[in-house]
Amino acid sequence: xxxxxxxxxxxxxxxxxxxxxxxxxxxxxxxxxxxxxxxxxxxxxxxxxxxxxxxxxxxxxxxxxxxxxxxxxxxxxxxxxxxxxxxxxxxxxxxxxxxxxxxxxxxxxxxxxxxxxxxxxxxxxxxxxxxxxxxxxxxxxxxxxxxxxxxxxxxxxxxxxxxxxxxxxxxxxxxxxxxxxxxxxxxxxxxxxxxxxxxxxxxxxxxxxxxxxxxxxxxxxxxxxxxxxxxxxxxxxxxxxxxxxxxxx
Numbered sequence: 001x002x003x004x005x006x007x008x009x010x011x012x013x014x015x016x017x018x019x020x021x022x023x024x025x026x027x028x029x030x031x032x033x034x035x036x037x038x039x040x041x042x043x044x045x046x047x048x049x050x051x052x053x054x055x056x057x058x059x060x061x062x063x064x065x066x067x068x069x070x071x072x073x074x075x076x077x078x079x080x081x082x083x084x085x086x087x088x089x090x091x092x093x094x095x096x097x098x099x100x101x102x103x104x105x106x107x108x109x110x111x112x113x114x115x116x117x118x119x120x121x122x123x124x125x126x127x128x129x130x131x132x133x134x135x136x137x138x139x140x141x142x143x144x145x146x147x148x149x150x151x152x153x154x155x156x157x158x159x160x161x162x163x164x165x166x167x168x169x170x171x172x173x174x175x176x177x178x179x180x181x182x183x184x185x186x187x188x189x190x191x192x193x194x195x196x197x198x199x200x201x202x203x204x205x206x207x208x209x210x211x212x213x214x215x216x217x218x219x220x221x222x223x224x225x226x227x228x229x230x231x232x233x234x235x236x237x238x239x240x241x242x243x244x245x246x247x248x249x
């Protein structure tokens with residue numbers, strides 16, 4: 001690392017499994033493929049940096065020395081906060097990461113939140129201009145959908161209909177569900193991609209950091225929170241029925 005630089009641009013590559021089920025007259029067709037998501041994240045010399053091994057914060061000088069003395073051993077990974085932003089970083093031995101052949105890092109599913117546990121807090125800015133704070137949403141059911149981008153082949157009328165049907169069926173029973181969808185798309189791209197029809201969720205532009213915060217490695221993926229903010233159910237799109245079949249009260 002050049003000590004004179006004030007900004008360091010990290011090109012982070014995340015491995016993701018993309019899968020979606022399409023309802024057919026005879027049997028469901030599942031489309032599944034592996035993908036690589038690229039993000040450019042800026043780290044400055046003032047950014048908080050942690051040594052993954054010790055969990056302790058280290059200075060930029062120590063971080064820089066670790067990289068120079070151990071070429072090829074470490075990798076710098078962003079840590080995403082409750083706003084879905086990379087507000088700090090950690091230096092991790094590559095041997096501790098699930099690095100794929102294409103150089104991307106696959107999230108460790110063992111580190112995902114578990115059913116029955118409270119979901120780490122979030123504050124999301126919806127395309128509707130509203131702020132969605134998990135602490136203030138307690139008392140309501142919340143459905144979080146984790147996407148990459150709102151585009152084919154994953155984002156289609158068929159793929160979102162199962163979501164809107166779930167939301168609408170519960171609404172008829174007097175149960176309102178706050179439904180949000182993360183994406184890499186910008187606000188302008190969301191406005192172009194989201195049709196006037198009900199897609200079943202409020203898009204959250206430029207929010208892919210939440211996928212990383214919650215260690216989501218498959219997309220679309222869904223987490224349903226109960227009224228206390230605990231995880232009631234979670235499933236990929238191909239198993240969405242495990243969520244939609246629940247009887248909510």
